[in-house]
Structures are given as structure tokens and as C-alpha cells.
Amino acid sequence: MFFAGMPSDIAEYIQASSRVGRAHIGFVVLVPTPQRRRDRHIVHIFDIFHRFLERMVQPAAIDRWAERAIERVFPSLFQAYLLGVVPSQELLRLPENEKHKTPDFSCIPNVRREFSARGDAFIDEIDRFIESAVGLRGVFAPEGEEHYRQRIDQWTRSLIGNTWNSPLWGSGTMDGYFQAQTDPMFKPMTSLRDVDQGGIIQASFRDTKGRSQTPGEVQLVMDLVRHGVANNDGLDNS
Known part of the structure; x- marks a missing residue:
């Protein structure tokens, strides 16, 4: 890999250069931009600069417990549980001749049917998974954790009990619902960079x-x- 000048963001430099050498032995060459004083300085202190590289990374600007941050990952965790965790658990639990009974929650009517049959127990099950995923359970839970639990419960109930109970979405698929959302906050994340619309x-x-x-x-x-x-x-x- 060749860098045509040192990136202004140290984290970007680390992230990009770390892609080299994954499958085969590789090397990275920095070609400094001559007219940039910063690049020329890095050449002079090249060894010590790279020795302390990770200490120059700025902390993330996002607050882990920002309510909007949890709201942004909610669709991803909600979908991961119903389409990934539950079917996998049931597939392992059911005997060989009953594995065809594994629930298919990719269809919204099936989710609604489960909610009608189990009620709050079904909602609580989803809530517990999302709470564990974001860190609301255990020793790392923040102050005011009950507020976050209530918000997660509200989002779950609103989606299953209200939005998916409407004639528009009640008979479709989960994928179709999420694909139709125009606001990124209502769609599962596909990348760590997938946090908002581009400006x-x-x-x-x-x-x-x-x-x-x-x-x-x-x-x-x-x-x-x-x-x-x-x-x-x-x-x-x-």
C-alpha cells in the first residue's frame, strides 16, 4: 500500500494501513507531500511517531449512552434476535423430526401471531436481548439505566403493537418494512459508518x-x- 501524503486523521491512517498483510505478507510506503510541513516533520520523527501512533487517536465524539445512539442500533438488534438468535436456538432445541417447526419471523404476520399468543412475555424476551447487547445488564450498566430500559420497551411495543398492526405493514415481510424506511434511524445498520445520511x-x-x-x-x-x-x-x- 502507498500513502500519497499522510492522512489528516491518524485513525484513518491506522485503519487503512491495517488492511495490508491480512492474507499475505505486505508492506506500507508513506510518500510524504513535500509542501506540507506536517509530512516533512513526520519523516524526521518517523520511528517514534509510529511507536506512539495509537496514543494520537482522538476519542470518539459519540457518547455510548446517548439515547439516539441506542435508538440507531435498535433495528439491528431487534432484527438480529428475531431472525438470527431465535431460529438458531429453536433449530438446536427441536428434535430432528420437528425442525421444520422453527419459527419464521421474517414474515410480520408470524411476529404478530407470536405477540398475540404470548403478549408481554414475548416483548420482554426481545427487550432482554437488546438490553444485554447494549450493555444495560451487569456491572457496566449506567446510572439511570431504567430510563434506557423503558425506551427500548417503548420502541419494541410501538413497532410490533402499533406499526406492524397497521394494514400497510401487517401483512408484509420484515425485510420489506426496513427496506422501505427512508430515515436511517429506522433501518438496520450495515456498517459502522452507517450512522446517518451523507451531508x-x-x-x-x-x-x-x-x-x-x-x-x-x-x-x-x-x-x-x-x-x-x-x-x-x-x-x-x-
């Missing part, structure tokens, strides 16, 4: 005081944002 950065030709800015000035700012340097002429202007 667009639009350059403004007026500053915060309403004064006009030239395209050249905007370009200097964009160069600084994207490359960590506001000029490409090889000069180290402050």
Missing part, C-alpha cells in the same frame, strides 16, 4: 459578516479543509 458541504461566497469572498479565497479554505494546507506553492507561510 453536502456547500461553499459560500460570503463570509459571516456578509462580505463577498472571491473564488480564490474560497479555494484556499477548501485546500485547508481537504489537505491541511492553504497553499500549494511550497512556501511555509504562516
